[in-house]
Amino acid sequence: MLLYESIAENILEMINNEKLPHGYQLETLEELAEHYQTSKNTIVRALENLEARGFIYQVRGSGSFVRRKKRNYHLNLLSNQGYRNSLRKFSSTSKFVKKEIMMAPEYVRRELDVESDEKIIYIERIRYIGNQSRTLSLEKSYYRQKIIKDIPVEAIESSIFAYIQDELGVEIGFSDVYLKADKLSKYDANLLELDVGDPVLIVEEVYHTKTGEPFDYTELVYNYQESFLYAQSSTYQD
Amino acid sequence: MLLYESIAENILEMINNEKLPHGYQLETLEELAEHYQTSKNTIVRALENLEARGFIYQVRGSGSFVRRKKRNYHLNLLSNQGYRNSLRKFSSTSKFVKKEIMMAPEYVRRELDVESDEKIIYIERIRYIGNQSRTLSLEKSYYRQKIIKDIPVEAIESSIFAYIQDELGVEIGFSDVYLKADKLSKYDANLLELDVGDPVLIVEEVYHTKTGEPFDYTELVYNYQESFLYAQSSTYQD
DNA sequence: CAGTGGTCTAGACCACGGC
DNA sequence: CCGTGGTCTAGACCACTGG
Secondary structure, three states, X not given: OOHHHHHHHHHHHXXXXXOOOXXXXXXXXXXXXXHOOOOHHHHHHHHHHHHHOOOEEEEOOOEEEEOOOOOOOOEEOOOOOOOHHHHHHOOEXXXXXXXXXXXXXXXXXXXHOOOOOOXXXXXXXXXXXXXXXXXXXXXXXXXXXXXXXXXXXXXXXXXXXXXXXXXXXXXXXXXEEEEEEEEXXXXXXXXXXXXXXXXXXXXXXXXXXXXXXXXXXXXXXEEOOOOOEEEEEOOOOO | OOHXXXXXXXXXXXXXXXXXXXXXXXXXXXXXHHHOOOOHHHHHHHHHHHHHOOOEEEEOOOEEEEOOOOOOOOEEOOOOOOOHHHHHHOOEEEEEEEEEEEEOOHHHHHHHOOOOOXXXXXXXXXXXXXXXXXXXXXXXXXXXXXXXXXXXXXXXXXXXXXXXXXXXXXXXXXXXXXXXXXXXOHHHHHHHOOOOOOEEEEEEEEEEEOOOOEEEEEEEEEEOOOOOEEEEEOOOOO
């Protein structure tokens, strides 16, 4: 692990332990540089990292402060870990519904930027909160077989992203996310144990590897009664 | 404007002009440093800035590349400019509904972290696409009067954030955003010209100044037929 | 193994917040 | 006007990609 990353993790741990509460002012850059026996620039990097992830904010001329905690039981919309992190936040499980190999349909080709003869692994699964008592979401994913060789059912019923990263060694880079609300279709309503026409939150995600290749297009259909998402912006945005 | 920012803007302009198309490989860091007559580190800053804003991605050992364009007619969920930017993307207008001064109700106190006797400016407005033919959203905003002295109706009918920044000189920092889908209430359905029980996308936003003070809590109620949002993640996320 | 992005240093100087 | 974050430099060295 890199120096600035380990410093960031060290500070983050203190924030999460609530040793450093909301609003707390961190040591100054110079003090931290002294403390960690490194240069000021490296501290700047560490704090930038924490700022970009929404844990602190920095005010020129004043100091660096711990940012407020996010609401509990909300899912991070921009986490690049798919289902992986939500597993930790609240106990949840997945049920395998369907898996097939297909040629990329037109709307998937557009998102994944592939030719019509490229093979796609299509997977459908349902995510539950707790012990399959409450449905959280229905997930329809298209993976490029060229990059994601195969996904066993065991991975589908636990965490596909954990499998992709840990077993296949694919490194996740960045993603595009699109959002809308709509009325539930008959098929989706049935799987989510809701009524046709009920509201639904639809999230489309296109994931890319670290080298910029799109490898996964997923449509997430969220149960409106159970689904709460959050995101954070930092100081620099358009 | 800072050196690394002006370099970033310069490159961004070429991307937006499509002089640098999707997938295009930028010059190397050293070449750019030479080109702009600056140090490599400053170029690193400039490209980091573009990467964080989702315009490029960088691959160690390989190069820096122009990222794909976002879909048109989607609103940036994490823009810190409120309504300001969407004004440019597609013509839209606002209609003033209500404005009152009140003491902060409990749920607003919690979000804005204020005492119960602090004065709040409450504003309700409707946003339309085009010439008030299609409703886009209903906006319910709570501003701390301590920070936002007053908001004239003219600002409400154009852009409140433009007024806050340009006239009041308040600098926008970061924000927290929460999302869910729900069924439309009678009051909201009436204003949005939709039916009670129709789906709705609800976005709650808490905006902070650059110095970390929360100043605005807004609940956005989006017409599901017209509202499409997007967000982007960069390589570093949890 | 060449080419390219990323980290780290040490230090100068700048810009802003708040007393 | 002091204290604090932010920028910028020049250069050494490291780590990854891809032929």
